Amino acid sequence: MSHVVSSRKAEALPDRKIALLDATAGVFARHMPAILAAIGLVVLWQFVVWFFAIPTFMAPSPVDVFFAFRDNAGMLWANLLPTVLETILGFVFGNLVAILLAIWFVHSSTAEKAFYPIAVFIKAIPIIALAPILVLIFGNGLAPKIIIAGLICFFPTLVNMVQGLKSASPAMLDLMRVLSASNTEILWKVRLPSSMPFLFAALKIAATSSVMGAIVAEWIGSSFGLGALIIEATYNFRSPLLYATVVVAAALAVVLFFIVSVIEAKMVRWKPAGTH
Amino acid sequence: MQGAVKLKPNVPVPEPAAPAVSVRNLHVRFGDRSNEFTALSDISVDIPEGAFVTMLGPSGCGKSTLLRCIADLVHISEGSISVFGRSPREAREGRDFAFVFQDATLLPWRTVLDNICLPLEVGRRSETGDHADPHALLEMVGLKGREKALPHELSGGMRQRVAIARALITRPRILLMDEPFGALDEITRDRLNEELLRVWQETGTTILFVTHSIPEAAFLGQKVLMLQAHPGRVKEFTKVDLPFPRSLSVRDTVEFIGVTAHLRARLEECL
Numbered sequence: 109m110s111h112v113v114s115s116r117k118a119e120a121l122p123d124r125k126i127a128l129l130d131a132t133a134g135v136f137a138r139h140m141p142a143i144l145a146a147i148g149l150v151v152l153w154q155f156v157v158w159f160f161a162i163p164t165f166m167a168p169s170p171v172d173v174f175f176a177f178r179d180n181a182g183m184l185w186a187n188l189l190p191t192v193l194e195t196i197l198g199f200v201f202g203n204l205v206a207i208l209l210a211i212w213f214v215h216s217s218t219a220e221k222a223f224y225p226i227a228v229f230i231k232a233i234p235i236i237a238l239a240p241i242l243v244l245i246f247g248n249g250l251a252p253k254i255i256i257a258g259l260i261c262f263f264p265t266l267v268n269m270v271q272g273l274k275s276a277s278p279a280m281l282d283l284m285r286v287l288s289a290s291n292t293e294i295l296w297k298v299r300l301p302s303s304m305p306f307l308f309a310a311l312k313i314a315a316t317s318s319v320m321g322a323i324v325a326e327w328i329g330s331s332f333g334l335g336a337l338i339i340e341a342t343y344n345f346r347s348p349l350l351y352a353t354v355v356v357a358a359a360l361a362v363v364l365f366f367i368v369s370v371i372e373a374k375m376v377r378w379k380p381a382g383t384h
Numbered sequence: 385m386q387g388a389v390k391l392k393p394n395v396p397v398p399e400p401a402a403p404a405v406s407v408r409n410l411h412v413r414f415g416d417r418s419n420e421f422t423a424l425s426d427i428s429v430d431i432p433e434g435a436f437v438t439m440l441g442p443s444g445c446g447k448s449t450l451l452r453c454i455a456d457l458v459h460i461s462e463g464s465i466s467v468f469g470r471s472p473r474e475a476r477e478g479r480d481f482a483f484v485f486q487d488a489t490l491l492p493w494r495t496v497l498d499n500i501c502l503p504l505e506v507g508r509r510s511e512t513g514d515h516a517d518p519h520a521l522l523e524m525v526g527l528k529g530r531e532k533a534l535p536h537e538l539s540g541g542m543r544q545r546v547a548i549a550r551a552l553i554t555r556p557r558i559l560l561m562d563e564p565f566g567a568l569d570e571i572t573r574d575r576l577n578e579e580l581l582r583v584w585q586e587t588g589t590t591i592l593f594v595t596h597s598i599p600e601a602a603f604l605g606q607k608v609l610m611l612q613a614h615p616g617r618v619k620e621f622t623k624v625d626l627p628f629p630r631s632l633s634v635r636d637t638v639e640f641i642g643v644t645a646h647l648r649a650r651l652e653e654c655l
Binding site: 277279280282283284285286287288289290293297298301302304376377378379 | 455456457476477479481482483485486487489491492493502503505506507508534535536
């Protein structure tokens with residue numbers, strides 16, 4: 109008996125390995141043009157730096173940046189963590205407030221008339237000008253960074269969410285009225301589900317811009333985070349470290365974008381029913 | 385086949401039955417005092433219980449508005465409507481009627497089965513305790529096996545069948561239909577017309593059906609309520625003297641052509 113089981117396992121494992129290899133090969137094959145283009149650009153960059161003998165402090169070569177990663181791995185990691193924390197908290201709070209406000213706006217046109225212009229005004233303030241104000245109020249801790257990361261997410265989500273909640277067709281709302289549905293039922297059964305494509309469009313923007321918000325906030329008198337590291341590396345002419353930090357920040361934004369995309373693919377499987 | 389659908393053969397309908405819908409001196413005006421528009425003017429009509437009544441008229445005559453007044457979707461300016469002796473609002477809350485729109489209005493993220501069951505999840509659930517079996521309804525509208533499909537995977541005609549099944553789930557006493565097949569191609573429309581007559585005979589529901597197609601009005605209706613525009617008022621309420629059950633071939637008979645010719649002539653007078 110055990111013989112049979114073990115032999116089956118032995119057969120199954122290579123199968124799975126092959127499937128995994130196939131999948132990996134498939135991913136590579138699909139993204140081959142992008143991968144080749146990226147490698148090509150990095151190689152070109154390396155050659156330009158060599159050919160024109162550009163000094164490292166001005167523009168480091170990819171090899172220099174690679175060494176910077178190796179030599180400063182601990183420092184990069186230690187500064188990545190606070191930035192991740194600020195980004196995620198800012199993302200969650202900024203979007204949550206925007207979603208709740210959008211729900212309020214949709215149910216009360218007075219609230220929308222009163223607060224929408226204020227939201228537009230806050231959006232109109234350059235975030236880089238807002239950062240010092242918040243640092244003065246909240247000090248040098250995590251709070252001002254989270255607020256700025258949140259503020260940057262807030263506006264696109266508010267605008268999209270209001271539009272999404274209003275996207276339910278009048279006929280759909282008539283149907284719910286004929287069914288004597290309450291406002292809460294209409295919200296949960298119709299408005300929120302139909303707003304999902306709009307919400308995710310905004311969340312994808314927010315995923316990348318919240319990283320930017322956190323980094324910009326760290327520029328203003330901060331001693332930790334990727335933003336602080338960028339400032340420090342720039343002032344000390346440690347260009348390879350500066351480039352490595354930028355790559356880490358970009359990677360963080362890409363990972364967040366990817367996570368939001370995966371959740372969207374899981375949650376929004378439907379297509380709007382086209383008019384026949 | 386239709387195990388859970390209430391069978392109440394209603395052919396032929398005994399004529400002076402108690403009216404399912406009774407409209408008395410109904411006026412509907414839209415807009416404010418300076419810019420008022422009269423959509424319906426002094427409408428009085430009785431829809432007998434169990435009847436299939438089609439509503440015909442030129443565009444802008446207010447046939448949809450009348451239907452929406454009965455469904456408590458439009459505010460009545462003057463006069464009264466009673467649905468089984470109750471106000472439209474009470475009838476709506478008591479689920480006396482169901483409404484089928486021109487667009488199927490399915491929730492695109494719900495499967496066919498979940499869409500059909502939507503009326504059981506909202507509103508006053510206590511009054512919807514008695515409901516039809518969704519699977520039997522799906523079979524009745526010819527969509528057995530498509531329970532798990534999403535609306536975007538269905539054709540326009542199939543979506544409208546789902547909408548009809550959803551309307552029937554609460555076993556409504558009246559089915560209000562606002563040009564339900566208006567956006568479909570003619571072949572699909574013909575087939576659905578025939579199926580709707582079968583559904584009507586199997587369920588015994590009263591049906592009020594708005595259309596702007598003369599053959600559709602004549603083929604489906606026991607009686608045709610014709611409205612004329614500016615302001616919307618009743619032109620005539622005629623009986624269609626064609627026997628039930630009707631099949632599509634009835635449209636090639638002399639009697640049918642006589643009916644449509646009469647309706648067309650009266651409709652011309654409205655213009």
